[in-house]
Amino acid sequence: MLLHPPISVRQRSKQQGFTLIELLVVIAIILILAGITFGISRGVQNAQARAKAKAELAAISQGLEQFKSKMGDYPWTPNVATDGQINLNAQRLVQALRGDLDWKYDSSDKVDGMTNTTRSGVLRYIEVDRFQTATTTSTGDTEVIIDPWGNPYVYDYSREQAGWDNAGYLLYSEGPDGESTAVQITDGGILTPAIRNDDANIDNIYLGE
Template identity: 40%
Template sequence: MSMRKKDAFTLIELLTVIAVIAILAAISFGITSGVYQRQARTKAAAELSALSAALESYRAQYGTYPITNDPGVMLKALANRVKWDGPSSDDTVNISERRPFIEPSKYDIAGTGEFWNDTQTLVDPWGNGYHYEFSTGSSWKRFGFILFSDGPDGTSAAPVDGIMNKDHADNADNIYAGSN
């Protein structure tokens, strides 16, 4: 009786190798998607922090935050593309010569035309627009602004009297900045 030399892998050995490769691929996919979500949340928090600082600088110069609830108008105000008509306004300075509070090219912007166009707004890492709300009205319990991202799920519950309900299910993954 002669012994034959084994020339090939058995079906069981091939299936075992394929299963191990599939498990390793699934693990690496899970790790990389988690890294992406953490990176996106970090980017949104950093952008909101920078926008919040720009809004504070705007208030220091003009005495109030941009008086609008439209994030596109807020973008134009922080880029100094909106003429200020307040009491401390310097009408002799051309708008394009004023120092911007933000550099729009460092942010993701959705819309058409140039960055100071009314149809443009800042977007978060998930492609949703950032929210900006401002009120000087006495109906708000606190004065100032609310600046936030809807987060990965793209949903949020509206603020009531200038306060976000962070316990609401739609606000669970939101990212906030602001003075309230």
């Protein structure tokens, strides 16, 4: 009767060593696949967020057009949308879309800006409640419409901005990084390449793009 020869200690070590190597290889493969899956998932989520932002910008734009058809112009903002002004301009945007802005006149009965007031008989130009909103320390109890990354949409239509012929308003999301430098347009209503390609603006999502 033939018996298997006893396995030597050296042979057992080799078998255990191969098993450990195989285990490490499997772990490495799992980590690689997990990284790939995470990257793909993150890319899909980012694409979905950008698509949502574009759709919301288009919806806000429709409300602004209705405001203009009723009031004769887009809602004015007091200053260009710099970092300290973005929340206040976003507040004015919500007030306008809810029908809570009216023209302000000076002593000569000339339009001198806009004022926050509830106008009787005015319907809302857009249902703000359909958007995700938030309040900020600078806007008090007034809500602002926020993008998929939790930042206010940037709106600017400043009649006082030097060198601007009011070809249109600015409306955009600051994108995933939540940052932007002061975005301005040229006399022809076009964003300059230098501003568009600034590191803080490179992921901005502009209306109509």
